[in-house]
Amino acid sequence: MKAIDISGMSAVTCLGNDLSDIWQQVCEGSSGLRPITLFDTSKSRSSIGGEVSSEPVAQGYDRMLAFSVQAIQSAMINANIDCDYVHSVRAALIIGTSLGHIFDNESGPVVLDDFVEELKIKLGLNIAVLTVSTACSSGTDAIANGGDFIEFLNYDLVICGGVDVLDLYKLMGHSSLHTLSPNKCKPFDQHNDGTSLGEGAAFIILENREALKERGGRRIAELVGRSSTTDTKSVTSPDESGGGAIRAISQALGQSKSGPESVSYVNAHGSATPVNDAMEARVYQELFQTRAIPISSTKAAFGHTLGATGAIEAVIAIFALVHEQAPPTANTTKLHEDWSAANVVFSNQPQPIEKPETAVTVTYGFGGANACLVFLK
Secondary structure (H helix, E strand, O other), X not given: OOOEEEEEEEEEEOOEOOHHHHHHHHHOOOOOOEEOOOOOOOOOOOOEEEOOOOOOOOOHHHHHHHHHHHHHHHHHHHHOOOHHHHHHOOEEEEEEOOOOOOOOOOOOOOOOOOOHHHHHHHHOOOOEEEEEOEOEOHHHHXXXXXXXXXXXXXXXXXXXXXXXXXXXXXXXXHHHOOOEOOOOOOOOEOOOOOEOEEOEEEEEEEEEHHHHHHHOOOOOEEEEEEEEEXXXXXXXXXXXXXXXXXXXXXXHHHHOOOOHXXXXXXXXXXXXXXXXXXXXXXXXXXXXXXXXXXXXXOHHHHOEOHHHHHHHHHHHHXXXXXXXXXXXXXXXXXXXXXXXXXXXXXXXXXXXOOOOOEEEEEEEEOOOEEEEEEEEO
């Protein structure tokens, strides 16, 4: 198996765009959830969301483009690479998004990735592009595919991540399903009553270790495991037994040649819907609870950013390893009885990670899409 290193990262979120500042706010238990101003939310179950306020008021195509340009450029700067270097090696761009901007107009859905050609022009990149859409697992699957490109297709470098935007149709869809919390979401809490939507982007630079060494780049962490499974149980609800999620995590850990005993931190999906929280409790009782591994969710910090969520949470999981701290779960004050025996980090205080080695991050999407990434410090 080829060594796949992370050499750069970025994030555009409702808590800002600076990685150090985002990490500090997450560790303080801050939440970027606030009243949505982009569109009228009066008919929705919730008016709260993780809206990115740093961008000028724009929706759909323009917003997808702006988030993507900013996040990809920031990741390249973070990795200390430019377009000339990217063009000198075998490189690709993989973008994950759930529904993106397909609701741009009333006459019908638009092409999901029609912004990509303009994105390449604005970035000055002329490389292969793959768009991945696997519901809320899209960002995670984009990174997993990036690993595949390096390991199996002999790519030297892959820019991979996720992007999604808030719009009225996504909000009303979740509102009609009663999956939205009327307030700020509270993952794993006794009063978990739904999720909060968000938006943003995050990208990670993956590099073949040999290529990274040759250019003298730094190695932040290593991608050592990745896996995706499908429940095929429901269009919207997860398999409540957790079987598909357990397979995804077990397979990713198996690929990393390590077991649950090596895991130092788990960034859970933690959407704060009662069904998802109950399913995840079963998963972690089976895989991790005997070792009391720190577990947290960052959905209450950023909102559920749909196709971007897996990429944003991958960045947080890597930071947890680098800084040897498990961030808290914002807004959660009293754990649901399903989670009473687990080591859920909450109360707005980070928890030191003992013997930091590997971090696991998971996402579970509509249609039963389960995805898992394993990172090594």
